[in-house]
Amino acid sequence: MKETWFHILDDFKDYIGNGWFVWACFLAALVFCLVKGNDRRKRLFTFSAVAIVILFNPLVYKVVGEKFMSGVYWRLFWVIPTVITLGITLTDLAAKVKMNLLRLIAVGVLCIVIAKTGTFFFNGDTYCVPENDYEIPQVAIDVSDEIQRITEGGYSTVIVPNELLCYIRQYTANIALCYGRNIWGYMNNPSEQQMELYNLMNAEQIDYQALHDGAKGYGCDFIVFNSDVRQIPDEMESFGYTLKGSTGCYLIYSLE
The missing domain is CATH 1.20.1270 (Substrate Binding Domain Of Dnak; Chain:A; Domain 2)
Incomplete structure (x- = not known):
């Protein structure tokens, strides 16, 4: 108590x-x-x-x-x-x-x-001019549009880098996330499988085979990597990944 x-x-x-x-x-x-x-x-x-x-x-x-x-x-x-x-x-x-x-x-x-x-709200720390009408980072829209293009507007489940977690679902309901803000303790606690995927995705050195197998077992269709943050191996296909599209520094891989 x-x-x-x-x-x-x-x-x-x-x-x-x-x-x-x-x-x-x-x-x-x-x-x-x-x-x-x-x-x-x-x-x-x-x-x-x-x-x-x-x-x-x-x-x-x-x-x-x-x-x-x-x-x-x-x-x-x-x-x-x-x-x-x-x-x-x-x-x-x-x-x-x-x-x-x-x-x-x-x-x-x-x-x-x-x-x-009170506190003046419209300053550099708490306010910025939105990049678009959705008032979310434009890159989240670009990644979502690319996934929608690949799936021809169909429903898919993805894993995305942390910087996109809060925005994908604000833009479209056709893209589900293997884990969202709940991974940080918001709204409800993540499952053990979600925590395992999150830890694999955010490891200093990613075990791409383990991430592939864990995500595939969870029902994930795509994994998005930020190539500015991660050095993507040349042998991704041998781990079961197929590059389906890209936008900016974000690479979208399907799981085979």
Whole structure:
């Protein structure tokens, strides 16, 4: 139980980040809703309190967090109406100021507080101009299109380098992955066979025969290699690989 509590707190820290001041203001706003608010404000308090109790419940974490939301349980904290509660409460407080000038000053101060406690999102660390309408790396689209060309639009199962794991399925549902983000603990835990394939694919020196046999046994149709990262042997055919296509530095091999 103690370990579960620590997991919940770690997820909460992932959710709150550096926003402890905002969270403290939110808790103060909840108290204001309960003590000074009307029935609607008190319902807002009730919803928030129930959400907090549920999300911090170790039993809920055991059932939901570990089985279905591993690695992303912190996202459930988004259901807590932090911003809405703060906005409503600050509006109520500003409305209590009778003089128009003082009310404008109060609103201005609140805007400054909001701006100073926030973070400018559109900077080089958190924002970049998308390469395409899908807002995913163009190379993921190129690799997917090449596989679709090879299969004539059919369904296939592939293994791709780690840099493409998160994007292939965002572009097309016709390409399944032998393993996805679950290999890093997101959503659900990988199977032993998936972990074996991941370790073979990411070994410092790839055992191409073992990777071929393991992927073939899993039902994989293609393996994509990044030739800028891996030195691909000339004798790939002897391991059971057939080069079917390429795009940029990515080579697409079928498994024979």
